[in-house]
Amino acid sequence: MSRVLLCSLACLVCGATASAQVFVVGSGLARDCFDQVKSGNYSFRSADETCSRALREETLTRENRAATYVNRGVIRMREGDYDRALADYSSATDILPSLGAAYLNEGAAHIYTRNFDEALVALNRAIELETNDIFAAYYNRAIARENTGDVPGAYFDFQKALELRPGWELAQRQLSRFEVQQQ
Secondary structure (H helix, E strand, O other): OEEEEEOOOOOOOOOOOOOOOOOOOOOOHHHHHHHHHHHOOOOHHHHHHHHHHHHHHOOOOHHHHHHHHHHHHHHHHHHOOHHHHHHHHHHHHHHOOOOHHHHHHHHHHHHHOOOHHHHHHHHHHHHHOOOOOHHHHHHHHHHHHHHOOOHHHHHHHHHHHHHHOOOOHHHHHHHOOEEEEEO
């Protein structure tokens, strides 16, 4: 049996969290919102307004409405507006409870606000739903686990993230902090 030890670093919120946008089918403001989030090349005010207008003015399918809430939440989370981002993720899951990306991003927002127990709940749900960016859910759960004292769980989740996305530098960097010793 091996034991995982944290290599001389007490990690609070380690590294960046991972987030995911949700694809919107069709054209119009909701698609523009998605495109802006995906590119990362936008001004906050303009992108937030594009997404908000899509939600107010466009007739959207349930899937596209939920996706647009997630996408607006990602924009708000990137801006540091975690409360409004969390409200958007909640709106998305109210509409479409099976939308794993909403739980993945909710978990990330909870990590940013240092609410690690709530992050674990959301990230476990994202993993259970097999979110499209499941590697990111494992990565974020590793951060939450480490910050709740579950160092072995964090190590194994970082490993799983790297297994699901081979060569991912962010996960490799996190794993390099750990030392595994035989007992």
